[in-house]
Amino acid sequence: MKLITAVIKPFKLDDVRSALESFGVHGMTVSEASGYGRQKGHTEVYRGAEYTVDLVPKIRLEVLLDDSDVDDVVEVIVKTAQTGRIGDGKVWVTPVDGVVRVRTGERGVEAL
Amino acid sequence: MDRDADGTAAGLVVEHTLSTTSPASSAVRFQAAREAIIGAQGLPAAQRRRALSDVADRRISDLLGSSPPPGTSVVAVGGYGRRELLPGSDLDIVLVHDGTRSPEEVGAVADAVLYPLWDSGVPLDHSVRTPDEAAAVARSDLKVALGLLDARHVAGDPELTRRLAEASLADWRKLAAARLPELHEAVQARTARCGELAYLIEPDLVESYGGLRDTLVLRAIAASWVADWPHSTIVEESRSWLLTVRDALHRSTRRRSDRMLLQEQDDVASLLELLDADVLLRRVSEAGRAIGYASDVTWRSVQRALRSRTRRHLLSRRPTRRPLADGVVEYDGEAVLARKVDLEHDATLAVRAAAVAAQAGVPLAVATLERLVVETPDLPVPWPAAARDAFVRLLGAGRDGIPVWEDLEAAGLVVRWLPDWERIRHRPQRTPIHRHTVDRHSIEAVAEAAALARRVARPDLLLMGALLHDVGKGWPGDHSATGAVMAESMAARMGFDDDDVHTISELVRHHLLLPMVATTRDLDDPATTTLVADLVGSAERLELLSALTEADARAAGSLAWTPWRAALVRDLVRRVHARLADEDDTTEAGVSFVEPWARTLASSGAFEVLVSAPDVDQICRVTVVAPDRVGLLACAAGVLALHRLEVRGASVDTIDGSAVQVWRTVSMFGPPPDDQVLRQDLMLALEGSLDISGRLERRSAERRRSVIRTAPPRVQLLTDASQTASVLQVRAHDEPGLLHRVARVVADIGVAVRSAVVDTLGADVVDVFYLVGDDGGPVNPEVAELVRDRVCEALEGRA
Numbered sequence: 001m002k003l004i005t006a007v008i009k010p011f012k013l014d015d016v017r018s019a020l021e022s023f024g025v026h027g028m029t030v031s032e033a034s035g036y037g038r039q040k041g042h043t044e045v046y047r048g049a050e051y052t053v054d055l056v057p058k059i060r061l062e063v064l065l066d067d068s069d070v071d072d073v074v075e076v077i078v079k080t081a082q083t084g085r086i087g088d089g090k091v092w093v094t095p096v097d098g099v100v101r102v103r104t105g106e107r108g109v110e111a112l
Numbered sequence: 113m114d115r116d117a118d119g120t121a122a123g124l125v126v127e128h129t130l131s132t133t134s135p136a137s138s139a140v141r142f143q144a145a146r147e148a149i150i151g152a153q154g155l156p157a158a159q160r161r162r163a164l165s166d167v168a169d170r171r172i173s174d175l176l177g178s179s180p181p182p183g184t185s186v187v188a189v190g191g192y193g194r195r196e197l198l199p200g201s202d203l204d205i206v207l208v209h210d211g212t213r214s215p216e217e218v219g220a221v222a223d224a225v226l227y228p229l230w231d232s233g234v235p236l237d238h239s240v241r242t243p244d245e246a247a248a249v250a251r252s253d254l255k256v257a258l259g260l261l262d263a264r265h266v267a268g269d270p271e272l273t274r275r276l277a278e279a280s281l282a283d284w285r286k287l288a289a290a291r292l293p294e295l296h297e298a299v300q301a302r303t304a305r306c307g308e309l310a311y312l313i314e315p316d317l318v319e320s321y322g323g324l325r326d327t328l329v330l331r332a333i334a335a336s337w338v339a340d341w342p343h344s345t346i347v348e349e350s351r352s353w354l355l356t357v358r359d360a361l362h363r364s365t366r367r368r369s370d371r372m373l374l375q376e377q378d379d380v381a382s383l384l385e386l387l388d389a390d391v392l393l394r395r396v397s398e399a400g401r402a403i404g405y406a407s408d409v410t411w412r413s414v415q416r417a418l419r420s421r422t423r424r425h426l427l428s429r430r431p432t433r434r435p436l437a438d439g440v441v442e443y444d445g446e447a448v449l450a451r452k453v454d455l456e457h458d459a460t461l462a463v464r465a466a467a468v469a470a471q472a473g474v475p476l477a478v479a480t481l482e483r484l485v486v487e488t489p490d491l492p493v494p495w496p497a498a499a500r501d502a503f504v505r506l507l508g509a510g511r512d513g514i515p516v517w518e519d520l521e522a523a524g525l526v527v528r529w530l531p532d533w534e535r536i537r538h539r540p541q542r543t544p545i546h547r548h549t550v551d552r553h554s555i556e557a558v559a560e561a562a563a564l565a566r567r568v569a570r571p572d573l574l575l576m577g578a579l580l581h582d583v584g585k586g587w588p589g590d591h592s593a594t595g596a597v598m599a600e601s602m603a604a605r606m607g608f609d610d611d612d613v614h615t616i617s618e619l620v621r622h623h624l625l626l627p628m629v630a631t632t633r634d635l636d637d638p639a640t641t642t643l644v645a646d647l648v649g650s651a652e653r654l655e656l657l658s659a660l661t662e663a664d665a666r667a668a669g670s671l672a673w674t675p676w677r678a679a680l681v682r683d684l685v686r687r688v689h690a691r692l693a694d695e696d697d698t699t700e701a702g703v704s705f706v707e708p709w710a711r712t713l714a715s716s717g718a719f720e721v722l723v724s725a726p727d728v729d730q731i732c733r734v735t736v737v738a739p740d741r742v743g744l745l746a747c748a749a750g751v752l753a754l755h756r757l758e759v760r761g762a763s764v765d766t767i768d769g770s771a772v773q774v775w776r777t778v779s780m781f782g783p784p785p786d787d788q789v790l791r792q793d794l795m796l797a798l799e800g801s802l803d804i805s806g807r808l809e810r811r812s813a814e815r816r817r818s819v820i821r822t823a824p825p826r827v828q829l830l831t832d833a834s835q836t837a838s839v840l841q842v843r844a845h846d847e848p849g850l851l852h853r854v855a856r857v858v859a860d861i862g863v864a865v866r867s868a869v870v871d872t873l874g875a876d877v878v879d880v881f882y883l884v885g886d887d888g889g890p891v892n893p894e895v896a897e898l899v900r901d902r903v904c905e906a907l908e909g910r911a
Contacts, residue, residue, distance in 0.1 A: 009634070010631050011632050011633050032677070034679070055679070057676045057683075083634060085636055
């Protein structure tokens with residue numbers, strides 16, 4: 001089992017979600033996140049006052065999957081979230097040792 | 113034996129069997145009786161509460177036996193004392209003894225009564241005390257003191273119970289002056305913790321302000337003889353309704369929690385045979401508002417009564433009386449009507465009085481409110497300017513004005529002014545981000561908007577947008593679109609001009625636009641910026657919309673305005689603003705406001721002051737024509753303030769070396785002063801023989817310092833606004849003499865004001881000064897910054 005974590009631009013959430021749903025992924029965790037990568041904090045002048053954009057607002061999306069689906073799902077996310085500009089985000093995959101469904105106590109792949 | 117005798121005999125046998133059954137089976141019978149009552153279908157809730165309490169009474173009498181030991185009694189206190197037991201309620205009892213029994217004897221009685229009750233699984237709260245001990249505990253524990261006010265005899269020596277009850281009540285009355293402030297603090301702490309029943313979507317029926325706990329507080333206050341409570345019938349009805357809802361809640365959840373969560377409301381509504389959860393919440397909200405209002409009023413009279421008690425000892429000082437505005441005075445901490453007001457012909461009096469009270473941070477007295485409701489005529493449609501202006505000032509009081517608004521609302525005045533408000537009154541809303549009913553959310557948004565007043569050029573429109581942004585929720589369909597239509601008709605009714613009506617309506621239509629676009633569209637895409645810029649239309653409206661968005665979200669709750677969301681919205685606004693600023697053609701006002709006759713006067717170098725008669729909106733136009741000089745504006749503004757003329761707006765221009773000032777003023781008290789008096793004073797002021805600053809200073813020291821919190825002033829240099837002058841913009845909360853202070857600071861630095869536009873929008877002032885140096889061009893940047901900093905200091909020194 002793997003955990004796919006994607007950090008994407010907020011406006012891409014709806015697209016990514018529907019793409020994943022049509023692929024057959026029905027569960028995910030979405031949270032508001034802020035951060036920076038190479039698209040770093042910069043200073044803006046707005047209405048005569050300077051302010052620093054330290055952290056750029058992003059969406060963090062997490063999906064738990066069976067190993068066999070991982071490559072396809074990563075592909076779907078990357079394709080849908082891409083705008084080609086700085087700040088499109090990242091997707092990474094981490095191995096997961098175990099999963100339990102809280103309601104039933106099912107474990108492993110059954111719990112996905 | 114005949115049948116009758118048979119029956120009687122059988123009855124006796126049963127009696128006998130009952131009284132000799134084992135303790136265990138009698139406990140079982142008690143339990144069964146309770147279960148039967150709790151499960152009984154169709155039993156009215158009030159009867160159920162009483163039946164539960166009666167069956168407990170009988171059980172305790174049984175346990176104490178037919179000949180209880182002399183000198184002891186069992187007393188019910190709290191909810192049980194009031195015969196209001198709910199299925200999950202504690203059985204609150206005091207075992208009273210007269211102190212003559214040995215500890216062992218008392219212990220034996222306690223064991224005989226308390227253990228079996230405990231064993232039967234009923235939640236029990238008990239104590240064993242002599243009347244003196246009970247009184248001592250009550251003196252240090254408020255909860256015990258309140259509980260004892262409901263003391264009721266259950267079993268044992270009735271004389272002992274009577275002594276306890278009488279002593280508790282006498283103590284409560286004697287110590288009221290100390291206990292009531294303590295109680296008030298507890299109530300305030302509870303309100304901070306549990307919110308107000310009337311406005312919460314998931315209220316606590318007992319602990320929220322205006323809930324059941326507060327009806328007990330009202331009774332306790334009445335029992336102390338310090339103050340009585342108004343509207344007692346409606347409070348009793350509300351109380352009984354809340355008890356019924358609480359009963360249904362307990363039966364539905366089978367828990368003791370009094371907080372009515374969204375997920376439980378459908379069940380409770382159907383148990384109560386109501387149409388749906390909205391009807392339930394609306395009725396709970398109405399009850400909460402009635403009790404809350406009665407509590408507000410009662411606490412105010414408690415404070416007055418206690419103040420006058422202490423005052424008696426302090427050389428009998430009389431309560432303070434200060435005039436607040438024409439027809440309204442502050443008397444003993446409340447706004448009341450002055451002696452000679454003409455209620456029957458003054459349609460705008462109610463809204464003016466409300467605005468004055470809100471701005472002064474004092475409540476309207478109950479009797480005043482009642483007279484305003486009954487005696488003042490309806491506002492004409494469209495509203496006169498005085499009413500509209502006062503209404504905006506009422507909104508501009510911000511968070512500290514909410515109590516005045518709620519009083520008006522409870523008295524029905526808000527709906528009388530704005531009939532469409534009725535559709536959102538007490539209206540619950542089922543979304544995870546909202547915590548308040550629609551009407552209260554709107555008022556919370558107004559309070560948040562008032563705090564953002566300095567961000568916009570038109571705070572009045574921002575406040576109106578905040579008030580009306582959700583008004584469409586009273587109707588089917590998309591509430592932004594419906595709301596825009598409603599807002600348009602409401603704003604027109606209030607007499608805003610066509611442009612303003614349109615802006616208010618557009619603010620309502622687009623109040624969700626910015627957060628929606630910011631979170632779902634690509635901000636880097638120029639099409640996104642274009643879309644928003646086209647919908648919004650102007651930089652001024654964007655500024656209003658961005659402030660409204662923030663106010664709305666902050667009012668909804670912390671979830672709706674996270675730094676994350678704020679950053680996205682701010683980014684969008686910045687981009688759209690850049691787009692709109694490109695399009696905006698910022699030119700200085702081209703059309704002169706100066707009329708030909710004034711122009712002629714100015715060219716002749718005359719020195720004249722002319723005062724027009726008040727127009728329909730009570731506005732007096734004061735025209736000043738005088739040879740221009742540094743300090744003229746400050747002197748003129750000061751003379752007007754000295755004569756108690758409130759500046760609503762002004763335009764100042766220079767023609768051929770003469771200044772022409774046109775002031776739109778409202779006389780605060782009585783008719784406006786004569787032309788010649790003003791001219792004379794202005795002359796003296798210019799000569800330096802009239803100490804305006806000193807006199808205004810003294811007057812403001814006598815005036816009541818406003819206690820309401822307002823947004824801090826904002827003073828800015830607008831760098832791109834003019835080629836020929838330095839432009840200083842001042843936004844601040846209005847107060848008498850403000851313009852004089854600002855102009856004085858500018859004059860003291862030696863800078864001339866070539867022209868100026870002064871606007872008072874409700875309680876907020878937006879002033880723009882075009883400053884010129886000796887050469888007639890813009891002043892040098894360092895001087896301009898000095899002016900800005902000094903003005904800022906002068907204003908903040910007041911805040």
